[in-house]
Amino acid sequence: MSTFIKESRPYQECERFDPLQMSDFQLKDSQTVASQIYKTLRERIITMQLTPGVTMSEQETANALGVSRTPVREAFIRLSREKMVIISPQRRTAVAKISTERAQQEHFLRESLEQAVLEQFVLNLRPGAIDVLEQVIELQKQALLSKDFAAFLTFDDEFHRTFYVETDKYLCYQVLRRNCFDYQRLRYLSSCSDEAIQRMNLEQHEQMVRLIKERNLADVQALLRRHVRRIFDEIKVLKERYPQFIQ
Amino acid sequence: MSTFIKESRPYQECERFDPLQMSDFQLKDSQTVASQIYKTLRERIITMQLTPGVTMSEQETANALGVSRTPVREAFIRLSREKMVIISPQRRTAVAKISTERAQQEHFLRESLEQAVLEQFVLNLRPGAIDVLEQVIELQKQALLSKDFAAFLTFDDEFHRTFYVETDKYLCYQVLRRNCFDYQRLRYLSSCSDEAIQRMNLEQHEQMVRLIKERNLADVQALLRRHVRRIFDEIKVLKERYPQFIQ
DNA sequence: TCTGCTATACTGGTATACCACATCTTTGGC
DNA sequence: GCCAAAGATGTGGTATACCAGTATAGCAGA
Numbered sequence: 001m002s003t004f005i006k007e008s009r010p011y012q013e014c015e016r017f018d019p020l021q022m023s024d025f026q027l028k029d030s031q032t033v034a035s036q037i038y039k040t041l042r043e044r045i046i047t048m049q050l051t052p053g054v055t056m057s058e059q060e061t062a063n064a065l066g067v068s069r070t071p072v073r074e075a076f077i078r079l080s081r082e083k084m085v086i087i088s089p090q091r092r093t094a095v096a097k098i099s100t101e102r103a104q105q106e107h108f109l110r111e112s113l114e115q116a117v118l119e120q121f122v123l124n125l126r127p128g129a130i131d132v133l134e135q136v137i138e139l140q141k142q143a144l145l146s147k148d149f150a151a152f153l154t155f156d157d158e159f160h161r162t163f164y165v166e167t168d169k170y171l172c173y174q175v176l177r178r179n180c181f182d183y184q185r186l187r188y189l190s191s192c193s194d195e196a197i198q199r200m201n202l203e204q205h206e207q208m209v210r211l212i213k214e215r216n217l218a219d220v221q222a223l224l225r226r227h228v229r230r231i232f233d234e235i236k237v238l239k240e241r242y243p244q245f246i247q
Numbered sequence: 248m249s250t251f252i253k254e255s256r257p258y259q260e261c262e263r264f265d266p267l268q269m270s271d272f273q274l275k276d277s278q279t280v281a282s283q284i285y286k287t288l289r290e291r292i293i294t295m296q297l298t299p300g301v302t303m304s305e306q307e308t309a310n311a312l313g314v315s316r317t318p319v320r321e322a323f324i325r326l327s328r329e330k331m332v333i334i335s336p337q338r339r340t341a342v343a344k345i346s347t348e349r350a351q352q353e354h355f356l357r358e359s360l361e362q363a364v365l366e367q368f369v370l371n372l373r374p375g376a377i378d379v380l381e382q383v384i385e386l387q388k389q390a391l392l393s394k395d396f397a398a399f400l401t402f403d404d405e406f407h408r409t410f411y412v413e414t415d416k417y418l419c420y421q422v423l424r425r426n427c428f429d430y431q432r433l434r435y436l437s438s439c440s441d442e443a444i445q446r447m448n449l450e451q452h453e454q455m456v457r458l459i460k461e462r463n464l465a466d467v468q469a470l471l472r473r474h475v476r477r478i479f480d481e482i483k484v485l486k487e488r489y490p491q492f493i494q
Numbered sequence: 495t496c497t498g499c500t501a502t503a504c505t506g507g508t509a510t511a512c513c514a515c516a517t518c519t520t521t522g523g524c
Numbered sequence: 525g526c527c528a529a530a531g532a533t534g535t536g537g538t539a540t541a542c543c544a545g546t547a548t549a550g551c552a553g554a
Contacts, residue, residue, distance in 0.1 A: 032336070032507065058536070068509040073536085077321060078328065089279070090515045090535050105418040109360060116359035171352040179422045279537065305506070315539040320506080337505050337545045 034071035037061075038078050045084050045095055046184055047150065052097040052245040056085065084181055098182050098246045100235055106183040110176055111228055114160065115221055120167040122217045129166045133159065133209050140202050149192045156191075159205055183231070189242060190234050200230070281318035284308075285325050292331050292342055293431055294397070299344040299492040303332065331428055345429045345493045347482055353430040357423055358475055361407065362468055367414040369464045376413045380406065380456050387449050396439045403438075406452055430478070436489060437481050447477070 028036060044050045062072045076093055079085045083102070087093045121129070136159045143151040164173035191197050204227045211220040239246045275283060291297045309319045323340060326332040330349070334340045368376070383406045390398040411420035438444055451474045458467040486493045 034507080057534085059534085069536095070508050070510090074321075074324060074507095076536095077324065081325065081328065087536075088516095089537070091517080092535065102418060105416055108363065108416060109419050109422060112360045112363035113356060115363075116355065169352055169355060171349060172356050175356060175422065175426045179426075281537080304504085306504085316506095317538050317540090321537095323506095334506075335546095336507070338547080339505065 032071070033067050034074035037065065037067075037072055038075035041075055041079060042084065045079070046181070046188060048185065048188060048245075050095050052095050052185075054095045056093050056095065058093065082178055082181055098185050100182075100239070100246060103182040103186050103235075104232070106180040107228065107232065110180055110183065111225060113172060113176060114163065114224060114228065117163050117167055117169050117172065118221060118224055119217060120169070121163045122212055122215060122220065124167070125212070125215070126166055129162070130209065130213060132162050132166070133205075133212075136162065137202065137205050137209065140205065144195070144198055144202060147195075149198070152198055153188065153191055156201060156205075186235065186238060186246075187231055189238050189245075190231055193241075197230075197234075201227075279318065280314050281321035284312065284314075284319055285322035288322055288326060289331065292326070293428070293435060295432065295435060295492075297342050299342050299432075301342045303340050303342065305340065329425060329428060345432050347429075347486070347493060350429040350433050350482075351479070353427040354475065354479065357427055357430065358472060360419060360423060361410065361471060361475070364410050364414050364416050364419065365468060365471055366464060367416070368410045369459055369462060369467065371414070372459070372462070373413055376409070377456065377460060379409050379413075380452075380459075383409065384449065384452050384456065387452065391442070391445055391449060394442070396445070399445055400435065400438055403448060403452075433482065433485060433493075434478055436485050436492075437478055440488075444477075444481075448474075 041050065050056075056076075058069050058072050058076060062069045065072070076085060076087065080087045080093075083096055085093055086096050136155055140152055140155040140159070143149075143155055161173055164170055191201070204223060208220055208223055208227070211223060235246075288297065297303075303323075305316050305319050305323060309316045312319070323332060323334065327334045327340075330343055332340055333343050383402055387399055387402040387406070390396075390402055408420055411417055438448070451470060455467055455470055455474070458470060482493075
């Protein structure tokens with residue numbers, strides 16, 4: 001029943017989170033401190049700036065950010081609920097390693113949901129919806145040209161998000177975002193390391209738009225399946241390249 | 248962008264959570280206090296013992312339970328992340344009303360996922376899986392005979408959970424549980440008030456098992472669709488019966 | 495009776511202090 | 525040199541105190 005990961009290495013050898021990484025953190029008045037810390041840490045974990053296995057202390061993070069432990073703790077609790085960090089009471093808190101088992105189930109969830117959403121999208125196509133997709137693709141092209149990989153992934157998300165927005169399924173999209181965390185990290189590892197993958201991603205998006213224009217539901221669903229499953233062909237490669245991150 | 252619900256009534260008229268309801272709460276050493284409070288409140292909200300709209304104070308809850316505000320606050324934060332309560336900073340915290348919009352999207356999520364899981368279940372039917380389903384149905388029958396409605400709903404969940412367990416999709420099941428909260432509350436309101444609905448539920452389960460035995464995927468998926476959509480035929484009735492709970 | 499001001503009580507957000515417990519380090523015996 | 529016991533250190537969990545902002549009630553003036 002215990003939820004924490006037993007580390008074979010002694011704690012003293014565990015890599016620790018370097019608080020200096022947070023030096024550019026600036027507090028805004030418009031949100032609660034806890035919420036800002038949560039978002040910052042989440043972003044840094046997904047983009048692998050905080051790598052899996054790294055130990056994070058509530059106290060150290062609070063010191064580095066110049067706030068008390070309370071809001072930091074609230075942020076940690078949120079992260080642990082979403083399995084981004086593993087809290088071992090009285091022991092330590094660490095960034096969770098990427099679980100391929102988890103990523104596969106997250107993928108299953110995403111594929112099942114997005115197939116259904118895509119069906120609704122194609123069957124009730126709103127005038128102008130295609131334009132939105134094509135605009136996003138244009139932004140992706142520009143990001144690719146300027147080699148801004150982070151922006152490219154943001155627009156990739158935006159492309160898929162459009163299906164949910166247009167079919168009034170935005171809450172479903174949020175559930176997906178909050179629960180497909182290991183899948184996202186794998187995707188980040190994969191895309192950022194290889195420009196060819198991003199180009200293929202872009203081509204598939206363009207092909208999807210063409211098929212949607214033709215109202216070709218069967219083919220667009222098949223393409224989406226291949227599109228989101230791509231990451232699994234690369235898991236083996238990623239596992240060899242980043243064995244310390246993936247379990 | 249604001250997430251809190253504007254109440255038209257002055258706060259003084261808002262119904263408040265009666266701490267005496269928690270008088271049977273007993274602390275166990277095996278879990279953290281925060282976790283126990285969370286589970287207790289969650290259970291009471293889902294089973295409508297804590298009704299939508301009721302105001303809950305961190306301090307009052309802490310007093311009633313004989314603990315400090317800190318673990319209570321952590322429980323509240325968890326609940327608010329799952330949209331079970333709405334925290335209005337510096338104003339109040341209240342049990343969220345049931346949103347039909349939310350329930351519909353939760354239903355869409357469940358239907359999309361469970362259809363896919365059911366397909367895997369039927370295509371890779373494990374010997375003994377049918378037995379598990381039939382055992383659960385037997386338990387439901389007994390609960391129905393003894394008019395134990397809460398137990399009936401538990402076994403109903405257990406029936407559907409079996410599909411996820413057998414197909415190694417348990418993490419997907421957990422995502423569903425944690426995100427189909429308004430759907431669950433509607434189902435509770437519906438089932439507990441009408442024994443006929445429970446009988447129909449049971450019959451549909453039996454029919455599903457028969458179709459699964461025949462490996463009749465198309466019909467069992469169609470039946471599942473009708474099965475989980477049943478609740479939506481009743482929303483109008485529920486909305487008239489409990490206008491104060493549903494928005 | 496109505497309106498607007500103000501004092502007060504109360505809310506949730508944050509800071510701080512303390513605790514039990516896991517781990518690490520030192521120590522003292524052989 | 526080894527190893528176990530004892531103390532030191534650090535962790536997350538909990539309790540308490542304080543803060544800024546909000547709602548309420550009561551009062552003052554019309």
